[in-house]
Amino acid sequence: MRSRYSAFATGNITYLIASLHPDNRQADDEIILRQTIEDTQWLGLKIIRHKPVGNNATVEFVAFYQDQSIGQLHERSNFIKKDNQWFYVDGEILDPIKLSRNQTCFCGSGKKIKKCHNS
Numbered sequence: 323m324r325s326r327y328s329a330f331a332t333g334n335i336t337y338l339i340a341s342l343h344p345d346n347r348q349a350d351d352e353i354i355l356r357q358t359i360e361d362t363q364w365l366g367l368k369i370i371r372h373k374p375v376g377n378n379a380t381v382e383f384v385a386f387y388q389d390q391s392i393g394q395l396h397e398r399s400n401f402i403k404k405d406n407q408w409f410y411v412d413g414e415i416l417d418p419i420k421l422s423r424n425q426t427c428f429c430g431s432g433k434k435i436k437k438c439h440n441s
């Protein structure tokens with residue numbers, strides 16, 4: 323999950339497609355990914371739960387991004403391991419998590435959220 327997040331943040335489309343489960347790849351993956359990457363400024367990633375069971379794993383995470391205000395992608399993703407490599411299968415979008423403006427920012431700045439971004 324972390325490596326997929328980094329790939330989103332740095333625009334590594336090749337990796338994003340390579341780490342998609344082959345059964346779930348679509349012809350327009352590359353166009354959609356390119357659009358998402360161009361339109362989004364990612365701020366930070368918070369892994370909430372990571373549960374590997376054998377060759378399956380569920381990862382719940384929140385990826386924060388800058389829009390007019392701070393946006394969240396809160397998702398529970400399913401991964402499967404094949405030939406020693408983890409593949410993203412699918413995910414379920416969840417409601418945004420509650421953030422306190424006094425907590426340390428998710429972006430790693432060390433500042434409180436209210437002092438870090440215009441949210």
Ligand SMILES: [Zn+2]
Nearest residue numbers: 427429431438
């Ligand atoms: Zn911040």
